[in-house]
Amino acid sequence: MAEKADSELVRRQNRLLVLGALRQHGASARVELGRLTGLSPASITTICAQLISEGIISEESLPVITPPSGKRGRPTVRLLLNPGAALVLAVKISIDDVMIVLTDFRGETIARTEVRLPTYDAGRDLFGMALADEIARFLAAQRVVPRKISRIGVAIQGLADSRSGSIVWSPAFKEGDIPVAHALEERFGVPCFVANDANMIAEGLVSADRVRYGGVTAAIFTGYGVGMGVIINGEVFHGATGAAAEFGHMNHIPDGALCRCGKRGCVEAYVADYGILRHYTGETGREAPRSAVPESTMTGLNQKAKAGDVKARAAFELAGSALGYGIGRVISILNPDRIVLAGPGLQTSELMDQAMREALEKSVVEVLRRDVAIEQVRFSDDMIIRGTVDALLRIIDRDVFAIATPQAAQALAAHG
Amino acid sequence: MAEKADSELVRRQNRLLVLGALRQHGASARVELGRLTGLSPASITTICAQLISEGIISEESLPVITPPSGKRGRPTVRLLLNPGAALVLAVKISIDDVMIVLTDFRGETIARTEVRLPTYDAGRDLFGMALADEIARFLAAQRVVPRKISRIGVAIQGLADSRSGSIVWSPAFKEGDIPVAHALEERFGVPCFVANDANMIAEGLVSADRVRYGGVTAAIFTGYGVGMGVIINGEVFHGATGAAAEFGHMNHIPDGALCRCGKRGCVEAYVADYGILRHYTGETGREAPRSAVPESTMTGLNQKAKAGDVKARAAFELAGSALGYGIGRVISILNPDRIVLAGPGLQTSELMDQAMREALEKSVVEVLRRDVAIEQVRFSDDMIIRGTVDALLRIIDRDVFAIATPQAAQALAAHG
DNA sequence: AGATTAAATTTGGAGAGCAAAAGAAAGCGG
DNA sequence: CCGCTTTCTTTTGCTCTCCAAATTTAATCT
Known part of the structure; x- marks a missing residue:
């Protein structure tokens, strides 16, 4: 059951709101924070005074000579997250x-x-x-x-x-x-956490655009491996043990191609770089290679496919189809409003994209598909670290700085 | 982003806590409610007085002549939900x-x-x-x-x-x-809602046992159709449009058996009664029958399988395998801590159960399976209506009665 | 009948947010 | 140049919440 509520919870929640607004919108004046959070000016003043006294945020120091702003009224004082907090x-x-x-x-x-x-x-x-x-x-x-x-x-x-x-x-x-x-x-x-890299990218997506990815989103990443991050109501879903969204190792075909995980028929065994390459060379039964497939190899394979190489085309089509069936299964279970696809594979190969969409049409009834937006996003390796940082900062906001320290509150009250 | 917090939110939350405790534990004394909710006796008194004045709960009327309770101290006055509220x-x-x-x-x-x-x-x-x-x-x-x-x-x-x-x-x-x-x-x-029946059964499970089903649970129901309800953090997950957990129409085998939904290869086309029956008779390409399969037919088929009928055994094994692969895919995506299986099929056929477990072992790595409890629950048709009622009452608790009416609060303040 | 025990209520206080009023700091205008 | 207007921020006074502690209530025990 939920926690009981008291005035401490109110403060915690509203401090988090202020911190969240500052994180999302950058330096903002108090009025602006009031608009963003829905809190009254009076409350914003109190909360910010406390956050300042705790060293969590600070007022923007203006240049000595203020240039004419062209606006009437008392000038805004912008607040910003204190980098050193x-x-x-x-x-x-x-x-x-x-x-x-x-x-x-x-x-x-x-x-x-x-x-x-x-x-x-x-x-x-x-x-x-x-x-x-x-x-x-x-x-x-x-x-x-x-x-x-x-x-x-x-x-x-x-x-x-x-x-x-x-x-x-x-x-x-x-x-x-x-x-x-x-x-x-x-x-x-x-404190330290360990998490899946795809889930961290999903954290980054939420931080970057709360509105877009605030509902139910499944973000799928293909490349050397295949990963997924699921966002539910703006929160990355980790499952019971932190192993949720193992899209790459969801079975595609019973007794199918051998996967790195040791099982047969995983999505990854068809969709990952090494899977596509193996199907091209025809050696799907062999253990997967340990080292990553060079990007040039995949680009080359892609060009062969475009030039009409039957085997290359078949490998990409097989990958696209596996991806499509996989996405279809995700839609059936999660009913997302958005699917994000990232990875070099799809962006370069229309062949794969087309096979994916055909598989989706074949396996999922139209009424389940019709409200799902499928979009492609550019993937960069940096997104993993970026998302991890976003996750860390969100945790600190919520678990550390949203909690008011009694000392600071008292100190503030003593010499107002 | 989350809502701003104020004293009204605090009251709402704590009233909901009290109502929830009464719903889950039945008639309870104020002290007991304090223990269950974590609220102080003073707050419980205030909240309950208000709920009583609003006609939402009432004190238990004791018989005129009180029998000796054997306990010292002021006797408890039990509170209960007012049926007519x-x-x-x-x-x-x-x-x-x-x-x-x-x-x-x-x-x-x-x-x-x-x-x-x-x-x-x-x-x-x-x-x-x-x-x-x-x-x-x-x-x-x-x-x-x-x-x-x-x-x-x-x-x-x-x-x-x-x-x-x-x-x-x-x-x-x-x-x-x-x-x-x-x-x-x-x-x-x-106000009226429309929801999937399996999701309503899941609502019933949560109401019946918050502790057991409070984490990430996938409840799968087989019978004439195949359904699933997913519980995440004690809340039934409905997805973006209310169509989440369409387990029955998740694809099992590309271009597989024809399903009632018009697509090929859905789990239901293998696992539902009509799917098993069709595979026994060998007519999997035909449109599914409209009317339900009589229970006697399935019992008969089951007995044939037990007696060694090869075709009957194959049909049940195929069903079990499809179910196992489907469960494996759910595990890969959701990482649940519990899977609940309900339906006549599994309980009667060890053959199906065994095939299901084999498929699960073949398709999901051990580390993903090891923390999932798979349990069977007796299914009764009444669970759907029961769960719908539970969902309705939970909505009323949260959206109607948890919100304090200003009139009641004022009336209470006016004449103590 | 008084002591003991336990439940429930009352009292007084602290902390939260808010509306309204006041204060602060700029530009505007005669 | 000085008051007026505008806008942002703070202060004041109020209400709401919960809670600890004291008090009341209602039973049993001796």
Whole structure:
């Protein structure tokens, strides 16, 4: 059942509203915050005074000589998130590679690094320590005291367990069930989460456009792997254990092509780069390659298809069809109002796009399809880190700064 | 973004908490409500006094001569939902058949009727009126003034559109897009919703056991059709338009068996009674039968399978396999912590159950399956109406009675 | 009958938001 | 140049909420 409500909850909620408005709209005057949140000027004044006294936001310092604004009335004083209020650390783990990004409370990047770190052959018990070492080295180089970090978020390909903070299964690791969050929390004394990379991209989408992606959206990403993030009422849906939206490993054809996960017939085994390539060369039964397929290979294959190569065309059509059936199954279960497709594959191959739409028409009744907007979005690798940062900042807003500190409230009351 | 919070929201939330506690635990004393809701005795007193003055709840009237309770201290005064606070009307539409149930605010049935009403050949424009006529007749017979009804809920097989309140597609109707809610709202001046029957059963499950079904649960119902209801954080998930969880019409095999919906390869075309029967007789390409398969037919088929009939065994195994692959796909997308299976098919056929589990093992990696509890629940036809009533009452609690009427508050303040 | 126990209510206070009034800081206009 | 207007912000006074603590109520126990 829901929580009981009291005045503390009211304050928490309204502080969150103010922080959210500032995050979404950038520097804003108090009147503007009033409009955005629906709160009265009086309440906005009180809440902002408290947030300022806590160092979470600050008034914009105007230049000494104010230029004529051309507007009458008392000039607005814009408020902005205080960059130094918190630091967050976003980590993206790929095969034998780690990207670490440090941002301030506004989400501006302070420093970033990408380093080689063995993952595939890393032992279950040692990886967390190795990652912590790498992060510690990065922080030391940046002269940042670990304690100053407020949250750490780790994005991975594959299955994450949000409860235990571990990597359940990932193509980047030979072993499974690798604990990560606990090791980082121990080392740095900071809460840490582990999540699927596609879910993090979805976090980024919500942050970028709350209106567009605020309903029920399924965002599907194709490339070397296939991932999905599901947004329900503006919140990324993680499922019971954090493994929701495993679109890539949803079965497409019983006893079908072998997938990296060891099962047969997964969507990924048809739609991912390596799947398309395998179907072209005709070796679908073999284990998938470990290393990524070079982009040039896929571009080349695409050109062959365009030139009329029958085998290449068949491979792309098979991929498009699998994707279409997969999307159809997602529509049947989730009834989304929007499907976002991102990934190099679709953008380059009309063949695949067409096969996808045909499969959708064949497998889903029109009445279920008719209200779903399907759109393509440009994908960049940076979206994963970006989304992880967005998720981290949202967590801090909600779990840390929305909660009023009694000291600040009292201090404010004492010498108003 | 979320709503702003104020004292009115606090009251609303806490009143809802009290109503919810009374609904779930039945008659309870004020102390008990305090324990259940986490509210202080003082607040409980105030809230209950207001709810009583509004006629929503009432104190239990004790017998004139109180028997010795054996307990010291001031005796508890139990509070209970006032049955007469509201009336709700739950309607279940099947092929050429309508069930109407009138219940009080506690959910106790006041009257019920089941009448023949042509649906399959009903015109799109006339059905709403015809249904309204039938309801009006029922209410007249019960001497209930339509205005006394607070909400109407209509459960249907097939696709409902919650926004327009219409039946988008249903096996009970030849035509599609049949408006229903609007006609009833016009006639009776009462808000009305239209929803899928499986979603209503899911509502019933949540009401019956909030703890068990409070996480992410997918409840799948097999029988003449195949349906699913998805529960996320204790709320039934309806999707963008109210058509979520269309498990039965999710594709299983591309270009597979013909389904009632006109597409090929839907789960239902393999798992529903008529699907199993067709596969036994070998006529999977034909249009599905309109009328329901008699239970005796399925029991007979089951016995044949047990006796070793190869074709019967194959039909059940095919059904179980389709169900297993379907469940696997649901697990991949939703990552539920619980799957509930209900329906005569599974309970009677171990063959089907076994094939289902084998398909699940073949199509979903162990790490995704391991945390999902799969349980069987006895299904009764009454669950649909029961769940619709539960949904209606929850709506009334939240949207009507949780909102404090200013008059009542003032009246209370005026003469203590 | 008085003591004990437990439920419910009353009282007084704190914190929240809001409407209305007041204050602050700019441009405008004679 | 100085008052007027405009607009943003703060202050004031009020109401609403919940809660802790004290009080009242109504039973049993001794």
